[in-house]
Amino acid sequence: MPDREHLPSSLGNRLSLKGRVILVTGGGRGIGMALTKTCLDAGATVLITDVLPEPDPMLLQWKRTAPEKLLYFRCDLTKKTEVENTFGKILEKVHQIHGIVTAAGICVDKPFLDHTWEDVQKLQADTGTFFAVQHAVKNMKQHGIQGTVLMICSQSWQHVCPGHQLTAYAGSKGFVFSLARSLAHELASDGIRVNTISPGYIATDMNLSIAANRPELLKVFHEAPPLGRVGTPEDLQMASLYLLSDASAYVTGQDIAVDGGMQVSSGNYKL
């Protein structure tokens, strides 16, 4: 049993990210941006990599308030050279990385037979996820940092999402899910923890742009989750803070579904 001296002093301290540097891929908008805010609020310095030439204006506002705490690097994670160059620039600015959140991704919603080679290739932002995590973990190991890796997966790794047609996307998230489990085991002896969050339907540009062409999907987003509403990026904030901070010091290789209960009920909803 740990003696009382070794028990962390307060809940606040255990959830603090003060003094830590967290990299967020896809932090320019949507879920990644909400998780960026969480890290900033918890005291971390945040480095964002995103393909957007200009991130969400709200993010630029946060940056103006604390420019040294929030750095933005434009990078297409599907391009090997860009990823390598960006990590070169990142490591010129900060020497140590304590955590990485991988939120970059796209969604391709169409029947299996209509998928093109390019569609499936584009989904390989998840390959970029693999190598972004590789760069971050390399730095953690070099500095003996017991860091955290948090990958944003999806409910689709596990079950069909009613209304959507996501064969290739779901496959790419199955890759993320399995990658995280293997990596959690491999890095456990270094004290580096690896976990995933699987969101359900979250109201972001990704989903809303699909629904712009198929408005009937909006009904699914709102009605299919047993909790009776579509999720928001903010719904993911506390689960991510838990997994990024010392609050989850004894947790690795796990997935938290933030999905309004979809995991226990999916597949029954008909349009």
Ligand SMILES: NC(=O)c1ccc[n+]([C@@H]2O[C@H](COP(=O)([O-])OP(=O)(O)OC[C@H]3O[C@@H](n4cnc5c(N)ncnc54)[C@H](O)[C@@H]3O)[C@@H](O)[C@H]2O)c1
């Ligand atoms: N919105 C949902 O319902 C939902 C559900 C489950 C999982 N997810 C996952 O959550 C993550 C975030 O999605 P979101 O809903 O916030 O979507 P979003 O489109 O709002 O944000 C995704 C971000 O990733 C960036 N990005 C895309 N491709 C990139 C690339 N090649 N290189 C660098 N950046 C790239 C985009 O520019 C964007 O800023 C994704 O991995 C997505 O698959 C979303």
